[in-house]
Amino acid sequence: LCSLVVGPGQGFFFSTPFFFCFLPPTSGSASSHRLADMKSAVLSLTITITQCILFSICAAIPVLPVQYFTFVLQVINRSFLYGGHAAFTAIGFPPCHFGKIYGMLMSLSAVISLLQYACFALVKGPMHGNPIYINIGFIVLVSVAYIHPINVYFHCRQETQLREAAKTLQVEVLAVGEKDSPSSETDI
Numbered sequence: 381l382c383s384l385v386v387g388p389g390q391g392f393f394f395s396t397p398f399f400f401c402f403l404p405p406t407s408g409s410a411s412s413h414r415l416a417d418m419k420s421a422v423l424s425l426t427i428t429i430t431q432c433i434l435f436s437i438c439a440a441i442p443v444l445p446v447q448y449f450t451f452v453l454q455v456i457n458r459s460f461l462y463g464g465h466a467a468f469t470a471i472g473f474p475p476c477h478f479g480k481i482y483g484m485l486m487s488l489s490a491v492i493s494l495l496q497y498a499c500f501a502l503v504k505g506p507m508h509g510n511p512i513y514i515n516i517g518f519i520v521l522v523s524v525a526y527i528h529p530i531n532v533y534f535h536c537r538q539e540t541q542l543r544e545a546a547k548t549l550q551v552e553v554l555a556v557g558e559k560d561s562p563s564s565e566t567d568i
Contacts, residue, residue, distance in 0.1 A: 386456050390424060390463035412543075417471045419536045425468070425529035428460045432522045440515035 435457050438450040469482050503511045 386459045387463055389456075390428075390460050390467070414471060415536060415539055415543075418532055421464075421468050421471060422529045422533045422536070424460075424464050425532065426526070428457070428464050429522070429525045429529065431457045431460055432525065433519065436515065436519045436522050440512070440519070 431453060435450060435453045438446050438453060441447075465485065466482065469485065470478055473481050499511075499514055503509060503514055507513065
């Protein structure tokens with residue numbers, strides 16, 4: 381039920397760059413709209429990963445009041461993860477492949493979640509009930525996920541530079557073409 385309240389927050393963070401004019405409104409082709417949507421996804425992806433890291437840190441602290449906060453973070457984080465996952469898949473890939481990619485990623489996350497049993501057995505067995513090394517490993521692993529929004533940001537920046545260069549080249553070609561074209565006046 382709390383996810384229904386928190387869920388629209390993901391949409392707000394996807395739309396925030398447009399509301400606060402961080403990104404200019406796009407006009408033109410569908411690819412320029414897609415690029416603007418990808419740029420706006422960087423903020424949402426960064427917030428989601430930060431929530432995941434906070435959740436991992438709070439889960440590693442064995443104090444009961446912190447565990448209450450961990451539960452709240454888990455509910456909020458789950459909403460952001462599933463909403464952001466679906467939104468980024470819809471933006472980043474062609475619509476005809478959405479179902480296949482979304483299903484494949486959900487299956488992959490289910491397979492990875494099966495590893496929790498191996499981690500639990502590892503903690504109960506060789507680690508004698510002390511999960512600190514597993515928790516530190518997960519915090520480091522989740523921190524690596526910051527590569528994704530950085531990669532999306534640089535991809536969008538490169539795409540924008542390529543489009544600006546193409547526009548500049550097109551203007552130069554038109555300017556040269558106007559100089560070289562014969563005049564349309566005829567001698568009578």
